[in-house]
Amino acid sequence: xxxxxxxxxxxxxxVLVVGGGEVAYRKVTAxxxxxxxxxxxxPSFHSLFGELSTNDSIRYIENEFHPYYLDHQYLVVSAxxxxxxNTAVYQAATQRRIFVTTVDDLKRSSAIFPAxxxxxPIMIAISSAGKAPVLVRKIKQQLETWLPQSxxxxxxxxxxxxxxxxERLHHFSARRWFWEDFFQRFSPFQxxxxxxxxxxxxxxxxxxxPKKGHVALVGAGPGxxxxxxxxxxxVMQSADVIVHDRLVSDAVLAYARKDADYISVGKTAGHHCVxxxxxxxxxxxxxxxxxxxxxLKGGDPFIFGRGGEEAEILHQQGVAxxxxxxxxxxxxxxxxxxxxxxxxxxxxxxxxxTGHRKYDSEATDWQALAQSNQxxxxxxxxxxxxxxxxxxxxxxxxxxxxxxxxENGTRDNQRVISGTLNELSQLIQSNxxxxxxxxxxxxxxxxxxxxxxxxxxxEEKQLETINVQGQVRAS
Ligand code: SAH
Numbered sequence: 001x002x003x004x005x006x007x008x009x010x011x012x013x014x015v016l017v018v019g020g021g022e023v024a025y026r027k028v029t030a031x032x033x034x035x036x037x038x039x040x041x042x043p044s045f046h047s048l049f050g051e052l053s054t055n056d057s058i059r060y061i062e063n064e065f066h067p068y069y070l071d072h073q074y075l076v077v078s079a080x081x082x083x084x085x086n087t088a089v090y091q092a093a094t095q096r097r098i099f100v101t102t103v104d105d106l107k108r109s110s111a112i113f114p115a116x117x118x119x120x121p122i123m124i125a126i127s128s129a130g131k132a133p134v135l136v137r138k139i140k141q142q143l144e145t146w147l148p149q150s151x152x153x154x155x156x157x158x159x160x161x162x163x164x165x166x167e168r169l170h171h172f173s174a175r176r177w178f179w180e181d182f183f184q185r186f187s188p189f190q191x192x193x194x195x196x197x198x199x200x201x202x203x204x205x206x207x208x209x210p211k212k213g214h215v216a217l218v219g220a221g222p223g224x225x226x227x228x229x230x231x232x233x234x235v236m237q238s239a240d241v242i243v244h245d246r247l248v249s250d251a252v253l254a255y256a257r258k259d260a261d262y263i264s265v266g267k268t269a270g271h272h273c274v275x276x277x278x279x280x281x282x283x284x285x286x287x288x289x290x291x292x293x294x295x296l297k298g299g300d301p302f303i304f305g306r307g308g309e310e311a312e313i314l315h316q317q318g319v320a321x322x323x324x325x326x327x328x329x330x331x332x333x334x335x336x337x338x339x340x341x342x343x344x345x346x347x348x349x350x351x352x353x354t355g356h357r358k359y360d361s362e363a364t365d366w367q368a369l370a371q372s373n374q375x376x377x378x379x380x381x382x383x384x385x386x387x388x389x390x391x392x393x394x395x396x397x398x399x400x401x402x403x404x405x406x407e408n409g410t411r412d413n414q415r416v417i418s419g420t421l422n423e424l425s426q427l428i429q430s431n432x433x434x435x436x437x438x439x440x441x442x443x444x445x446x447x448x449x450x451x452x453x454x455x456x457x458x459e460e461k462q463l464e465t466i467n468v469q470g471q472v473r474a475s
Contacts, residue, residue, distance in 0.1 A: 002129040003111070003112055003127060003129050005114070005125060005127070007123065007125070008034075008074075008075070010031065010034040010035060010036040010074070010075070011034070011035035011036070012035060012036075012037050013036055013037060013074045013075075014036075014037045014039065014072050014073050014074060015031055015036040015037065015038055015039070015073060015074060015075045015076070015077070016038075016039050016040075016041065016069055016070060016073045016075075016076045016077070017031070017038060017039070017040045017041070017076075017077045017079060018040075018041055018042065018065045018069075018076065018077065018078045018079065018080055018085065018089050019040075019042050019077075019078065019079035019080040019081075020040065020042025020043070020044050020045035020046055020049065021042075021046050021079070021080070021081065022046055022048060023079045023081075023103050024040065024042065024046075024077075024079035024080070025046055025048045025049060027077050027079050027103065027113075028040060028049075028052070028058065029052075030113075031077070032052075032058070036075075037057075038058045038059065039058070039059040039060075039061065039069065039073075040058060040059070040060050040061070041060075041061040041063060041064075041065055041069050042061075042062070042063075042080070043062060043063060043064055044062070045060065045062070064085075065080075065085055065088060065089055067088075067092035067096075070092055070093055070096055070098060073098055074098070074099075075098065075099050075100075075101075075111070076089060076093045076098055076099070076100045076101075077100075077101050077102075077103070078090065078100060078101070078102040078103065078105075078108065079102075079103045083105075086102045086105055086108050087108060089102070089108075090102055090108035090109070090110075093110075094110060099111040101113055106129075106130040112127060112129070112130065114126055114127040115127070115136045115137065115139075115140045116140075117140055117143045117144055117147065118152075119147055119149070119151040119152040119155065120152050120155075121152065121155045121156060121159060122147075122151055122152060122155045122188075124143055124147075126139050126140055126143075146189065147188070147189065148189070148190060148191045149191075150191045150192060150194075151188055153192075153194055154186060154188060154192060154197065157194065157197050157198070157201070158179070158182075161201050161205070164205055165178055165179070165205065168205050168208060169208060173211075173240070174208075174211060177211045177292070178204070178208065180238050180292075182200075182201075182204075184238070185200065186200070210290075211290045212290065212320060213286065213287030213288055213289060213290045213291050213292065213293070213319060213320070214287060214292050214293065214319075214320045214321065214322070215283050215286075215287050215293040215295055215310075215314055215319055215320070215321045215322075216235045216239070216292075216293070216294050216295065216321065216322045216323070216324055217295045217297065217301040217307045217310060217311060217321065217322070217323045217324070218232045218235050218236065218294050218295060218296050218297065218301065218324040218326065219232065219297060219298075219299060219300040219301050219305070219324060219325050219326015219327070219328075220232065220244075220247075220248045220249075220252045220296050220297060220298055220299070220326055221252070221298075221299065221326045221327040221332060221410070222298065222299055222327060222328070222329045222331075222332030222333060222409050222410045222411075222436075223249040223251065223252065223298075223332070223408065223409065223410045223411035224251070224332070224336075224410040224411060225249070225251045225252045225254070225255055227326075227327045227332060227410060228252060228255065228326075229324065229325070229326065231324045232324050232326060233255060235294045235324060236255055236256040236257065236294055236296065237255070237256065237257045238257065238292065239256075239257060239260055239292045239293060239294035240260060240261065240286075240291040240292045240293065241260060241261045241262075241263060241286050241291050241292075241293045241294070242256050242257070242260050242261070242262050242263070242293075242294045242296055243263045243265055243279070243282060243283065243286075243293060243294070243295045243296065244262065244263070244264055244265070244266075244296040244297075245265060245266055245296070245297050245298055246264070246266030246273070246298075247297070247298025247299070247436060248296050248297070248298055249411060251411070252296075253296075256294070256296070260294075263282065265278075265279045265282070276306060276309065279310070280309070280310060280313040283295060283310060283313070283314065283319070284313065284314065284317045284319055287314070287317075287319040287320070287321075288317075288319070295310065297326070298326075298329070298436070299326055299327065299328040299329045299332070300325050300326045300327065300328040301323060301324075301325070301326065302323070302325070303328045303329075303330075303352070303379075304354050304379050304380065307323065311323065328352075329379060329409060329436070329438050330350070330352055330377040330379075330438065332409050332410045333406035333409030333410065333438045333440070334377070334406075334440060335410075336406075336409055336410045336414060336454040337404060337406050337409065337414075337416045337440075337448055337452065337454070338447065338448045338450075338451030338452035338453055338454070339404060339440055339444055339445055339447060339448050339451070340444055340447060340451070341375050341377065341440075341444065342375065342444070343443075343444050343447065346373070346442065346443035346444050346447075347373060347374050347375040347442050347443060347444050348373050348374065349373075349374045349375075350374065350375045350376075350377060351368070351369060351374055351375070351376045351377065352377045352379070353369065353376065353377070353378055353379070354378070354379050354380050354381075355378045355379065355380050355381025355382070355383070355384045355385070355388055355439070356379070356380035356381070356383070356384070357384075364391070366391045366392065366394070366395040367395050367396075369391075369392060369395070369397075370391070370392045370393075370394075370395035370396045370397040371396075371397075372396075372397065372398070372401075372443075373443075374442060375440065375441070375442035375444050376392075376439075376440070376441040376442060377438065377439070377440055377441075378438070378439040378440075378441070379438060381437075381438075381439045382405075382428055382433060382435065382437045382439070385424050385425040385428050385439065386424075386425040388424070388439070389421055389422065389424040389425055392421060392441065393421060393422065397421060397441070398421070399420065399421050399422035400420045400421070400422070401420060401421040401441060401442065401443065402418065402419075402420060402421075402441075402442065402443060402444075402445035402446045403418065403419060403420060403421050403423075403424050403427075403439065403440065403441045403445060404416055404417065404418040404439075404440045404445045404448060405417045405418075405424075405427060405428060405431075405433050405437050405438070405439055405440075406437065406438045406440065407433050407434060407436070407437045408434075408436065408437075409436070409438060410454075412455075414454065414455065415431075415433070416448065416452070417431050417433065418445060418448060421441060424439070424441075
């Protein structure tokens with residue numbers, strides 16, 4: 001971290017601005033807004049300064065800079081176009097341990113002005129430590145369009161009612177829930193009429209609704225956190241408790257509320273860390289305590305995620321619940337591997353099945369699974385790959401049908417291993433494929449050769465490095 005972000009209360013605090021040009025004028029107007037007690041020193045002043053109201057009680061010193069002007073100042077802004085003066089200001093201020101910011105001169109600054117999105121009392125300050133001003137401007141532009149002007153008013157109202165809410169609701173968690181609920185209703189990203197907000201706040205204070213528990217079954221997607229839905233993010237950031245599976249990547253968990261309670265109920269095939277019954281009980285108990293629970297599951301909660309079973313229990317127990325769909329492994333892995341699941345020439349339907357079951361059972365309709373012109377996606381199939389491969393071939397799927405195994409799909413360590421159906425289990429063994437891994441069977445897999453895109457840059461770079469090293473070695 002090159003600069004520590006901090007907001008200063010400059011009300012009635014002496015601040016010195018050195019310079020009398022346009023840049024100095026802009027800094028003076030900005031500092032004036034913050035209520036600083038300003039002294040401006042310069043041998044001459046731009047006519048713009050004449051526009052400042054006399055009520056502003058700015059002290060003007062028509063003179064060259066001298067270190068004694070620094071006496072009693074909290075902060076100094078050097079805004080001259082003379083590097084020598086800027087250097088003198090910087091050195092004298094640093095000696096006196098006063099923070100100094102020199103406009104457009106990082107070397108002579110111990111503090112810098114950030115770009116600001118001002119929705120007072122909400123202030124967003126952006127800085128790249130002088131490295132990428134255009135990037136900072138882009139971010140600022142985006143935030144300016146994203147945040148309505150009325151956001152400031154919402155912040156002011158929240159401030160006004162904060163004490164009243166504190167008097168009415170004694171428990172910290174009840175207050176947090178009150179405000180979570182409030183901002184859910186009055187989103188910071190939308191315009192609201194002040195009168196509506198007041199009516200709501202007044203009626204809620206008269207009659208605060210008791211906090212009700214709720215469980216959201218949330219799909220966290222296959223691993224890349226940018227594949228989270230906005231809704232998933234919202235729930236993850238407002239929940240009291242996050243109950244998560246092993247499949248939920250750390251990168252995704254990093255987006256959840258930091259001060260929530262976390263309960264890991266991770267499962268690996270065959271090793272149920274927390275039995276499903278116990279997970280159900282945890283969810284019911286937490287909700288009955290009035291907690292907002294985010295039950296975070298890999299992929300989509302309703303696709304091999306036991307979301308259905310959990311929702312049934314919640315329903316039986318009278319617990320309020322909601323479902324937030326996620327990108328399932330079939331979608332995520334196929335997209336990031338460059339394998340379209342359907343294609344007009346190769347696959348008219350997709351079969352999504354689990355490989356985690358007893359294959360001697362007669363329940364499996366191998367005939368249907370072995371049909372050509374379709375794509376078969378097998379979840380949890382690594383351990384039974386040999387049976388799957390044999391049965392599909394026995395029931396008519398061509399042994400040279402292309403197959404791919406996607407390990408850690410959509411994550412930084414994604415691997416895609418491809419071959420043909422008769423090599424499936426051997427491919428898994430020889431490449432030591434680990435969990436999570438998804439098997440895709442079908443002609444569409446062949447398209448991966450030309451459609452793979454994810455991590456291509458990195459692979460090309462690695463190849464270049466190998467080539468360069470090879471050339472170096474050869475020469
Ligand atoms: N509800 C999840 C599936 C849970 S079952 C979903 O909709 O995706 C667990 C299986 O999903 C794993 O054994 C694996 O086959 C597959 N899977 C989940 N995430 C994966 C990933 N990132 N890469 C490869 N396979 C994945």
